[in-house]
Each structure stands twice: as C-alpha cells, then as structure tokens.
Amino acid sequence: MAKITNKHKYKKRPPEGFSKIETTLAKFAQKLKDAESKPLKLNRPKHEGTWEIMQLNHQRSRYVYDLYYKKKMITRELYDWLLVNKLADKDLIAKWKKKGYEHLCCLRCIQVSETNQGTTCICRVPKASLKDTKRGEEKDVRCVNCGCRGCASSD
Numbered sequence: 001m002a003k004i005t006n007k008h009k010y011k012k013r014p015p016e017g018f019s020k021i022e023t024t025l026a027k028f029a030q031k032l033k034d035a036e037s038k039p040l041k042l043n044r045p046k047h048e049g050t051w052e053i054m055q056l057n058h059q060r061s062r063y064v065y066d067l068y069y070k071k072k073m074i075t076r077e078l079y080d081w082l083l084v085n086k087l088a089d090k091d092l093i094a095k096w097k098k099k100g101y102e103h104l105c106c107l108r109c110i111q112v113s114e115t116n117q118g119t120t121c122i123c124r125v126p127k128a129s130l131k132d133t134k135r136g137e138e139k140d141v142r143c144v145n146c147g148c149r150g151c152a153s154s155d
C-alpha cells in the first residue's frame, strides 16, 4: 500500500519555513470550515452568512502578507507557494499594496455592482465625510458584502 506522506493535497511540497506557520494556518482552515458549515442564524439577513468566511479570508491573507512584507519572516518561495495553494488571497493582497487600499476588507466592496447601487461600497467611504452628511452623528456603517465597518485608509 502506498504510504501517504502529505496530509493535505498541496501543489508541490511546502518550501522550507512552512512548519513554523503550519499551526496558525491549520487554525484558519478549521475556522473557515466551521464557518462554512454553520447554519444561518434565524431572523438574520441571508447575506450575513458569508461575512465570517469573508472576514477569515481577510485575516488569513493579512497574516501571510504581514509575514512576508512587514515581518519578513518567510521567503519569497514560501510566500509564492502559499498563494498558489490559495492559503492567502493574491488578488486582495495586490490591492493592499496600492495607496488608499491598504486596509481593504474584500474585493467585493470595490466591485461596482447592483448591490452597491452602482458605486463602491459604503465601507470605502471615509468616516469623516459620512459624518458631515449626518450632522455629526456617527452612523453604524456596515457593508452587506462582508460586514465591514469601514476600511478607507483615512479611518
């Protein structure tokens, strides 16, 4: 019988350094799995069901991004490998490198679509300019896409 050496079905063997971050990534994978199988809460809008998944995806991508770009704790090889194996969202990370998008919550919020009435998401609007229109009151801003409370760079 063939011996199974890889627990997971990764493309290629993980590069050196993977063992140091494996535990954290496994925790993310478990949380994602739990979130995906969680039943919807009663009396809550349906779109909220994906919020947790979107937020976990964000957190995991941010973790990988920080490891490589901020803390410089992983090699380029490992970083690329993580992206190939979809352990971080490469498109989302690409946005974080752009000015004004450093805190972007998810890709859906910058897609101009019917859900956003033809504009980018409310969470992309700086809080300061939302306040002006609301006579100084702070509105509880939460987008429908991922439950973000505001991710404009000036917030």
Ligand SMILES: [Zn+2]
Binding pocket: 104, 105, 106, 109, 121, 123, 124, 143, 148, 149, 150, 151, 152
């Ligand atoms: Zn956002």
Ligand SMILES: [Zn+2]
Binding pocket: 105, 106, 107, 108, 109, 123, 143, 145, 146, 147, 148
């Ligand atoms: Zn979002």
